[in-house]
Amino acid sequence: MIPLINVSRQFQEMRNEILEAIDRVITSGQYVLGQEGSMFEKEVSDYLSSPYAVSVGNGTDALVLSLDALDIGPGDEVITTPFTFFASAEAISRVGATPVFVDIDPKTYTIDVSKIADKITSKTKAILPVHLFGQSCDMDKLMELADSYKLFVIEDACQAFGAEENGVKLGTIGDIGCFSFFPTKNLSTIGDGGLIVTKHEKLAKRLKQLRHHGSTKKYYHAEIGYNSRLDEIHAAILRISLAYIDAWNEERRQKAYGYDELAGVNGLQIPFRKPGHSHIYHLYCVEHAERDNLMAYLERNGVASGAYYPLPLHRQEVYKHLGYHLGDFPVAEEKASRLLALPMHPSLKAEEQQEVIRVLKAYRGNSL
Structure with missing residues (x-):
């Protein structure tokens, strides 16, 4: 895995x-x-x-x-x-x-x-x-x-x-x-x-x-x-x-650029980068309409992934008293159902990343 x-x-x-x-x-x-x-x-x-x-x-x-x-x-x-x-x-x-x-x-x-x-x-x-x-x-x-x-x-x-x-x-x-x-x-x-x-x-x-x-x-x-x-x-x-943080953050950026070849592949949407802002990719999160199915598929094929964050805070039980409802924050709610984190850390090996990319390119939807 x-x-x-x-x-x-x-x-x-x-x-x-x-x-x-x-x-x-x-x-x-x-x-x-x-x-x-x-x-x-x-x-x-x-x-x-x-x-x-x-x-x-x-x-x-x-x-x-x-x-x-x-x-x-x-x-x-x-x-x-x-x-x-x-x-x-x-x-x-x-x-x-x-x-x-x-x-x-x-x-x-x-x-x-x-x-x-x-x-x-x-x-x-x-x-x-x-x-x-x-x-x-x-x-x-x-x-x-x-x-x-x-x-x-x-x-x-x-x-x-x-x-x-x-x-x-x-x-x-x-x-x-x-x-x-x-x-x-x-x-x-x-x-x-x-x-x-x-x-x-x-x-x-x-x-x-x-x-x-x-x-x-x-x-x-x-x-x-x-x-x-x-x-x-x-x-x-x-x-x-x-002493290592700048090198580690640059490693993350380089790995993010490697994942960028997934843009548009099988419905995947890669992270947006704002001009003038240096993203350091604590997580590399892609969007997909079938997020949960895709996570299960990755698991079956030896790739760990994570849903960040599956339930927005206004929908958490502890905040029911605040009176928010489903639909109050539609963008947050949509992203909560679509975002998927891919393996990302400075020590991620090139062959591991290529395997993640290969598996994602082979995804064909619910039937898998």
Whole structure:
């Protein structure tokens, strides 16, 4: 079976460096909020050209702490997309605010900025765009809109580390940017990890306080916070991974170009690329009218695939109380039934990719 993502193969290629880093941490005697974490924050801040970087336990915590640091809570509304991983909206709900959904652009699958203004009310405090699958939301237009309404912008860049819009790294355009280092992400570790970046010094200080039980001095607490710290082993591994990220993202792009020969083959629609936006293909998702049949066919022929995301957030049981109905966001609903992720990772071998392409070219519909 050709896997959708092969994290083990990628980490095996760095095995010796990882083991040396783990040994370094063990020898140091510092396992939480030590030198490795500080160095990683400095290095990732330099890479992203962001003044402040705050490492946290995971990508979901990054979103939650960001909302909390902006004093967003009960009675507030945050506009976001219904077509994303659950954590994007879950974080909004977790701080007591209400997610307000806006349909997506049919080409990029990111939030349709032209539809946001209609959803802004006196309760709206922020917009939370998601750079889905490694492709940028239209941040130029979104920032203009947010500025005109004086709204915060929290970028969910958990799937887009290293991607850019007009030469600027995603996550650094809004007030706050959030990243995940889950093992399957483009920049990853062998467990959970997350990061928040911001250009605002006051926010960075608040985030560091929040991640550590609301404390800046041991046993003295200024507010109710969280226990959300990136441990030293993960920080050390991420420092290694960071040195490879540009090469890995370029490998993904080259593999994406290889898949592009599938354009129009057996009804397949390949991903759209926006000019001036560097897609880093966290996932390479194609569209097909018979998505579920095609997935079953691929499985029978030794190719793993994935449906991202089969049930939009406004249709999730936990959000029934928001009063949304089938048909409210027709583009998101359509893509949820059509999108299919193909095997994509930096260590995907040329012969594996050619086999995926061969199998897809041989597809003949329901009869198979």
